[in-house]
Amino acid sequence: MAEKVALTGNDAAATAFKQVNPDVAAVYPITPQTELMQLFAGFVADGLVDTELVAVESEHSAMSAAVGASAAGARVFTATSSQGLALMWEIVYIAASLRLPIVMATVNRALSGPINIHCDHSDSMGARDSGWIQIFSENAQEVYDNIFQAFRIAEDHNVLVPVMVTLDGFILSHTMETLELLPDDVVKEFVGEFEPATNLLEVKNPVKIGPLHLTDFYFETKRAQVEAMERARGAILDVADEWEKLSGRKYGYFDEYRLDDADVAVVVLGSAAGTAKDACDQMRDEGVKAGVLKLRVFRPFPGKEITTALRHLKAVGVMDRSCSFGLEGGPLFNEIRAAAYDTDLKLTGQIYGLGGRDVTIDHIKSIYAELGKVAESGRIDPLTWFVGVRD
Amino acid sequence: MAIPADTKWKDMPLGGMVPEPGTSEEYQTGTWRTFRPVLDTDKCISCLTCWILCPDSAIIVEDSKVTGINYKHCKGCGICARACPDKVKAITMKLESEFND
Numbered sequence: 001m002a003e004k005v006a007l008t009g010n011d012a013a014a015t016a017f018k019q020v021n022p023d024v025a026a027v028y029p030i031t032p033q034t035e036l037m038q039l040f041a042g043f044v045a046d047g048l049v050d051t052e053l054v055a056v057e058s059e060h061s062a063m064s065a066a067v068g069a070s071a072a073g074a075r076v077f078t079a080t081s082s083q084g085l086a087l088m089w090e091i092v093y094i095a096a097s098l099r100l101p102i103v104m105a106t107v108n109r110a111l112s113g114p115i116n117i118h119c120d121h122s123d124s125m126g127a128r129d130s131g132w133i134q135i136f137s138e139n140a141q142e143v144y145d146n147i148f149q150a151f152r153i154a155e156d157h158n159v160l161v162p163v164m165v166t167l168d169g170f171i172l173s174h175t176m177e178t179l180e181l182l183p184d185d186v187v188k189e190f191v192g193e194f195e196p197a198t199n200l201l202e203v204k205n206p207v208k209i210g211p212l213h214l215t216d217f218y219f220e221t222k223r224a225q226v227e228a229m230e231r232a233r234g235a236i237l238d239v240a241d242e243w244e245k246l247s248g249r250k251y252g253y254f255d256e257y258r259l260d261d262a263d264v265a266v267v268v269l270g271s272a273a274g275t276a277k278d279a280c281d282q283m284r285d286e287g288v289k290a291g292v293l294k295l296r297v298f299r300p301f302p303g304k305e306i307t308t309a310l311r312h313l314k315a316v317g318v319m320d321r322s323c324s325f326g327l328e329g330g331p332l333f334n335e336i337r338a339a340a341y342d343t344d345l346k347l348t349g350q351i352y353g354l355g356g357r358d359v360t361i362d363h364i365k366s367i368y369a370e371l372g373k374v375a376e377s378g379r380i381d382p383l384t385w386f387v388g389v390r391d
Numbered sequence: 392m393a394i395p396a397d398t399k400w401k402d403m404p405l406g407g408m409v410p411e412p413g414t415s416e417e418y419q420t421g422t423w424r425t426f427r428p429v430l431d432t433d434k435c436i437s438c439l440t441c442w443i444l445c446p447d448s449a450i451i452v453e454d455s456k457v458t459g460i461n462y463k464h465c466k467g468c469g470i471c472a473r474a475c476p477d478k479v480k481a482i483t484m485k486l487e488s489e490f491n492d
Contacts, residue, residue, distance in 0.1 A: 099406035160405065197405055208409035216396060221407035223400035 002180040002247070009172035012140040012179055013079070013105045013165075014039035016147035019187045021049045022103075023074035023194070026065040028056050030084035031117045032169040033107040037079055059084035063091035070100035071209045073196035075151070077102065081169060082109035082123045089127075095162050096131025097225060098210060100198070101154035102162040103147065104132075108270065108321075109169040110355040118356020119169040121269060122322040124298075125331050131225055133163040133232055134299040138255075138273045141179040142296075143167045145249055151191050152239045159232045160197055161225075168271040170356065182247060190246055229300050236297055253302035255294040256309055258284065262291030264371035265310065266317045267336060269295050272352070272359050276319075279364035290368050295332070303339030310336075314375035315346045317367045319387075321353045329384040346374050349384035363387050393417045420447065424467030426484040428460055434481035441471035441482065 007015060014036050017025070025044075027037045044053045054069075056062045062078050070076045080088060085106060095102050110116040111123055124134060133153060137143040143165065150163035167173055182190075200209055213221055240251035257277050259265055268276045273294035283290035293309060295302075310316050318337075320330020327334060333349030340347060350367055353359045367387060374380055393414040394404065404410045437457045442450040449465035451458050460471075472482040 097406060098408075198408065206412040208412070208414070209406065211407065211409050213407050217394065217398070217403070217407060220398065220400035220403045224403050224407075227400075 002182055004178055004180055006176050006178050007140055008035070008174055008176050009137075009140045009143050009167045010036040010107070010174065011039055012144040012177075013147060013167065014043070015181065016144045016187075017077055017105075018043045018049055019182075019184050020075075020077075020148065020151055020191050021188075022051055022077050024052045024054060024066070024069040024076045026054045026056055026062040026069070026076070026078040028059050028062045028080070028084065030059065030081045032109060032173045033079045033081040033084065033105070035173070036105060036107065059087040060091060063088040063095060066102045066104075067091055067095050067098065067100060070095070070102050070196075071098065071198050071200045073199035073201060075155075075194040076100075077104065079105035079107065081107040082111055082117075085123045085127060086111060092127055092130045092132065094210065097221065098198075099160040099225070099228060100162060101151075101160055103150045103154055104162065104164050105143075105147070106164045106166045107169050107173045108166050114355075116355040117169070119171050119271075120321045120354045120356065121166075122354075124164065124166050125322040125324075127164070128299060128331065131161065131229065132299065133161050133229070133236070133297070134166065135163060135297055136166050136269045136295065137172065138271055138294060139179075140167075140172060140175075140177040141249070143172065144179055144181070145243060145247060145251065146296075148187055148191055149236075149239045149243050149251065152242075153232060153235050155194060156235045156239075157195070157197055159228055159235045161228050161232055166270065171271045180247070186246060190242065233300050233302070236300075251296065253295070253297045253305050254309070255296065257292040257294065259291035259293060259309065261289060263289040263314045263375055264316070264368055265291035265293055265313050266319055266350075266364060266367055266371075267293045267295060267306070267310075267332065268319045269298065269321065269332060272319065272321070272364075275359055275361055276364050279361045279368065282361060283365060283368050288368060288372060298332070301335055301339075303335065306336055307340045307343055307345065310340070310345055311343060313345070315348065315371040317348050317350050317371050319350045319352055319367070321351075323351050323354070333384065346378070346380055348374060348380060348382075350387045351384070352387040354389075357388050359388060419463055420466050421461075421463045424462075424465060424487055426467040426469060427462070427487050427490065428465065428467065428469065428471050428482045429485050430457065430460055431481045431483070432458070434479055436476075436479055436481075438476065438479070440474045440476065444470050444474050446470065
C-alpha cells in the first residue's frame, strides 16, 4: 500500500534514490542541491542502501566519476544545481555521447552572475543541447515519480540516453509537501535489475570507450545519438503507462489543465504550473475560458503534440524562466513558436521569475488578460514581455 | 579489425566505442608528421633511450639493436632526436617535403 508522508522536494528525491538503491553515487555539494545528497549520504551511513558513495572534489569530477562508473557497468546517479551543472559541462555532453544511462537530479537555480541561489531554469536550459533527456517536475510527488521513470527510460537498451530530472530550487527542494510513497518491493520491481550495455571491466571482451572520432566517424556517432533521443519518445510514454498502473498517477509529455474548451492558455514548466492552475481557476470564475499546458518533457521536445493540444486556442502565452540573450523571448517560447510555424496559432512569450523572483496568481492573471486582447483583436503586440520586473 | 571507414551511422558501435582491443596498430598516424626522424644506423649505439621515450612505440628494435623507425605510426615529435646522446646524434629530423615517398 502507498504511504502518505510529508517531505521536502530534496527529501522526496533522496527517498526515491534510496528505493532505487543504485550502485554508485557521485557527490559534491551545491546550494540548493546539497541537502539532497546529504540525506542520501545518511541512508548510506545507516546501511539502508548498498550504494558506493564517491565524494569528489568538484562537479566536473562528479560527472567524470559518474561516467567512469557507468561505463564500468554500474547503475549511477548524481545531483547538482546551477554553477555545479555549469562546471560539469564538458562531461555532461560526454556522458550523453557515450550513451551512458546516468540519472541526475538538477535542482534548478539561476546561473551567475549576478550570483544568486534561487530558482530559475537558466541552468537546465543551458544544457538543452547536451543530449540529455530533460524531465521537469511541478511538485514533490512528481519529483519522486519522475526519478523511477528516469532510470527505466535511460536504461532501455533502445534508448541509452542519460536523464535529468529537475526540481525548482527552494520552491520545491526546501518546501515540505505531502506525497505518496510506494513500497520498496513495488518500485524495486518496477525499476528492475540493471543490465548494462557497456562494461569496461569485462576482461574477456575488452573495449575502448571514448576514442577519438575525427572527420571519419564523429558525424555517424552523432547521427546515431540523434536517433537514440528520437527512440526515447516512445519509451517515455511506455514507462509512464506502466507507472500509472502502479501508482494511479498519469504522466505524458505534458499535462493539460482545463484546456479542452479554453480560449486562452499559458504553457509553463515546473513549480509555477501550480500557480498557473490557481490563476486559471480564478479566470474561469470570472467567466474567462482559461487553460494551462504544463510541459513535463522538454527533451526530447514534443513540438507536434504541443501544437496539436493548443491548436483550438485563440491566444497562448508561453512562460519562460530563463532568457536567451539577443533572441526575443525565452527558449520554450521560441521552440513552441518554431513547432507552430505551419499553424495559425497566436503565440506570445513571457519571461518571469528570474533569480527566484516570485511569480504570483496576479502575474499570471495579467498574462491571461493580455491574451484576451490578442484573442479579441487577432493582433499580437507586443510579441514578448517581462512579468514581475520593476519597470 | 578496426571499424570500416564506410560504416553507416546505423551500424556504428554504441557511443562510438571501439569494440575490440589493439586497433590503434591499424590506425595510420604517420601522415600527421611534419618532420621525419632519419636514423643513421652506423652512428647508433643502440642505447635504447629513444625506444624508452618514444610516445608512439615507433622505434623498431630487433635483437636489442635499433634497426629503424615505424613511419606508419611515428608522428614526428622529435623526442628521439633530442634524447639521442650528444656524442652519438644518430637521429636527424628532416622536413617531410624533402622526401618523395
